[in-house]
Structure formats: structure tokens, C-alpha cells
Amino acid sequence: MxxxxxxxxxxxxxxxxxxxxxxxxxxxxxxxxxxxxxxxxxxxxxxxxxxFATAWHDAGFARAITISIVIAVCVVAGQVLLALLGGYAFGVLGVVGDKVLFPIVLLGMMISLEAIIVPLYYQFRTFGLTNTLPGIILIHLGMGVPFGIFWMRAAFRALPRSAFESAEMDGAGPVRMLRSMAAPMAKPAVYTLILLSFMWTWNDYFLSLVFLHGSNQTATVALGVFQGRYVTQINLMAAGGLIVAAPVLVLYVVFQRKFISGMLAGAIKE
Amino acid sequence: MSTSARSTSVGSATGAPVATDGARPATSTAVRRRSRRRRTRWVGLAFAALPLAVYALVVLVPLGQSVQYSFYTWDGVSTPSWAGFDNYRSFVTDPVLRSTLGHVLVLICFFALLPIVLGLLSAALLTRTKQPGMAVYRWIFFLPQVMTTVVIALVFKRIYAPDGPLNTALRAVGLDSLARTWLGDFTWALPALGLIGTWVTFGFCMVLFISGTSAISPELYDAARTDGAGPVREFFAVTLPGLRGQLAVALTLTITAALRTFDLVWITTHGGPGTSTLTPAVALYKAAFQNPQVGLAAAIGVVMAALCLVIAVVITRVSERD
Structure with missing residues (x-):
């Protein structure tokens, strides 16, 4: 006792x-x-x-936060779609060559942005994709594929096999099975993925700093610029910081369990 | 039709082919099932094609290009020229670049070792029982994990400011001589940055270790106690070995975080004063985008990725060894 x-x-x-x-x-x-x-x-x-109002106005957060929201919403939606497709393929259907392909996907969770940022920037510049929202959204999506597949594969594998068998008996094709059965059953995992993906995209600084300038600045980069200009006005700098941190903090207050379990599971992997 | 007739006729003579006859329908469904499974695996590839294509385009191809770039000298505009291993050699010949690796070692002490010791200490002090209110504490300990590093940098920029809370506190207790511009000090800027890392990671380590100790079988503790082990020996004999997996995770994540530090440094010191807080990631950013030495930047990226990979593999191997 x-x-x-x-x-x-x-x-x-x-x-x-x-x-x-x-x-x-x-x-x-x-x-x-x-x-x-x-x-x-x-x-x-x-x-x-x-x-807060002064900082909002002086830092130009209205535009920067809109940009951040657009990027985050697109990335989250795309991320979930890619993760559902990839997770369902690797977890339920099986994939030709998965003995090779799956380790390559997992490797991606260990590849840091620094290892690829230089060619990414110069290649994207060639195609005119630097300083565009589609460009940065595409990079976020690609970087997120490994975790997405890893996460949804585990979620689909945890579903009872019998559900798939009986749906197969009813003659459901793979697309219908994913849409009307597997995805709804794996909803809790999808919600966690949405929260984590939103947080990672919103909190990103490095990628946004490299790829977006001027009027395309995200909230985090705008905050960095703002604090540089307002070194002597600590109160406004702090207010600006809280504005940028607020969206994720609010989600964290509401969905703390999902955040913590998701990050622990993501850290521990296998 | 004809086959069944023949097998029956032969079967009546020897007996053995009857078995074949009985096996035949089974084999054909097995073949059909196998072929269907092969077909679903091709369907699976079709499903996975889009995510795999995006992944390859954004991660795998640039990864290969990074290696390729790293063997060239390129200013980002004119024609690149072959450089062999010169960019990699800079880690040895260029004292500034070499110093970034030393800075990483200092940061590892603060990002990895200190938080892990703190985390282990608190996990050892806590009784392994369900504590009412644990959810609230866990929420607090995880808070730094969900805050964007830009805001964390601002929080500590204020703490370390010349007239910030830290210096105010030092002056209040009469230690005026210790008060200084922490982030502008050649000696103290790096440890000050390191402590921010400690603040970010120790809660995470704690939660990891606390949940790890609750998974250790209570019988092991009972056995240690009947053997007359005190709390210290109990910790080294039972708790520490039981946390091996969590330790591996914590070490990998925190060391990689130390190696990759960018946002914190960029917002607070830009690598300064001088180059006293320059990290590989900041050096990479400067080389890639400020005064372009693109090949060198790519080489820094490749070295960082290789180090991350080696660290992860070594730690996993060691933790799994018995």
C-alpha cells in the first residue's frame, strides 16, 4: 500500500x-x-x-495567419487522404514489393529536412514553385507520408479481420471497403493524425523561412520578423507570441489525450 | 468431367489417386485465392502509388540530389564545378564549421543527458501507483512539445534579457556580479541555449519514463526488496534495466533534436555572438541561402542525416543487446 x-x-x-x-x-x-x-x-x-490588438495589427498577422490556415488546412486534408490510401494498401491489401517499399517508407521518418532542403529549394526554383503555397504544401505532404502510412497502417491492422471478410462476402470492392467501412472504423486514429499534422504544419518555421517571403509569410515567420523589429517592446512581442501559439494550445487543451498518446506512439514507433 | 471419370477409375485400382482427386478442388481454390491475393496486392500498389510518388518526389529524389550536389562547388547561379570531397573536408579544415560539431556536443549534454537524468530521477522518486491528478501534470509536462519553437525562443529571450526575470532574480539575492546579457555572452550563450532545450525535453522524458516504470512487473520490485535492496540498488537493478526501451527512444529523439537545432538559435542569437552558438543547421542555412555555397550546404545536410541515422541505429542496437 x-x-x-x-x-x-x-x-x-x-x-x-x-x-x-x-x-x-x-x-x-x-x-x-x-x-x-x-x-x-x-x-x-x-x-x-x-x-493583443496592437500586436495583431503591427505584425500584419491578419494576412500571415490566413496563409498559415490555408497551408495547414490543405496539408491536413492531403495528409489524411495520402495516409488512408497508403495505410490501407500496406496494412490491408498488401503491396507488390512491400518487403522493399515499406522499409523505404519507414526510413523517411528518420530523414531530416536538412538533408533534402538544399536541392528541394533549387529544384523548386527551377519550376517556379518557391514562394508559392502549392510548393510548400507539396513539401509538407511528402515529408508527412512516412508517418501517415506508418500510423494508418497500424490503425487498419488493429481492426478485426472478420469485418473485412464479411464486407468482401457482400462483394464490396477495395475502394468501397475503405470508404464505407475501414476509414469510419479507424476514425480515432484519423482524428489523432489530423491534430498532429495540423500542429506540425502550424508550428513549422524552417521550411516557411526558406520557401516563403514577403506577403506569403506564415504566422511563425511573421512573428520572427515582428520580434526583430520590436526588440524593445517586450509586451507586444509577447502578445504576438501568444497569438501565434494560441490555435495549437487551444486544440491541446481540448484534445490533450489524443496529442499525448499520438506523440508518444509516434516517438516509440514499432 | 473426363478427368473426374478417369480419376475415379484409376482410384478404384490403386487407392492413391483418390487422394489427388479429393485434393484437386481444394488446390484449385487455393490457386484462385492466391491469384486473387496477388491481384489485391497489385490493387494495393495502385492505392499506394499516389503517396509513394509524392514521397519519392519530395524526399527520395532530393536526398539523392543532396549527395550529388555535395560533390560540387556551386554559387546557385553559375555553372557548378566538380569539387570531389572538398566540401566534406571542410568539416576538418574549416575551424568555424568544425566548431559547430563541438557546439552540438555541448547541446547534447543539455538536450539529452540533463533531461534524461532529471526524468529518471523523478521516475525513481515517484511511487508506481495511479496518482489522482496525473493527467493534469502530464498535460503540463507535454506543454513545451506542442509550442512552436519560435514562441519558445521568445519566452526565453525575455527570461535571459538584460533586465529580464533571471537577472532581476540574481540581483535580488545580491549576485549582481553574475547578472549578464546571457545570449550576448561568448561563454554563456551556448549553455543558455542548451537550457532552453532542457526545458523543452525533460517533461517529455519524464512522461516516457513514468509510463515505463508503471509497466515494470511489481514482482521484480518485491523480489528486490526481499533481497534487501535499498531504493538506490532497486533503481539500478530493476528500474533502469526495465526502462531500457524508453531510454533508447529518449536518447535518439533528444540527441537528434540537439543535432538539428535551428529555430531556437536563429531567433535568439543567429549563431552569435561571433560564431559561438553556430549549429550545423544554421551553418547549412547560411551556406545555402545567404552567401550561396550550395555544395557545402548540401554536404552539411548529408553529414547531419548520416549522423542522425548512425545515432538511431547504434542506440537501437545497444538497447536491444542482452
């Missing part, structure tokens, strides 16, 4: 660790609400909520 002291020790350890995580974020939130440009903490009654 767990004694009372042990229980208290547990909470002390956990709380100290939790405070270490929360403290930096907390000072940042307080700075965002400070009327003082140095971000000095103030009483709740003196909070200056207008900082």
Missing part, C-alpha cells in the same frame, strides 16, 4: 517539475498583458488587453 508520506513526496516532485515548466510561460503571459514596454508584471486590474 502507498503510505501518505509517499503520496506527498509524489506530489512535491511532480509539482516542482511542473512549476519549472510553467514558470517561463507564466512570465511570458504576464509580460504580454503589461502596459509597460519592458514587460514588467503588473496587478490584474492594470492588465492591458489592447496589447
Amino acid at each position: 502507498v503510505s501518505k508520506t509517499e503520496r506527498i513526496v509524489n506530489y512535491v516532485v511532480l509539482t516542482v517539475m511542473a512549476l519549472l515548466v510553467l514558470f517561463p510561460v507564466g512570465t511570458f503571459v504576464v509580460a504580454a498583458l503589461s502596459p509597460d514596454r519592458s514587460g514588467r508584471p503588473v496587478k490584474v486590474s492594470e492588465f492591458q488587453w489592447g496589447n
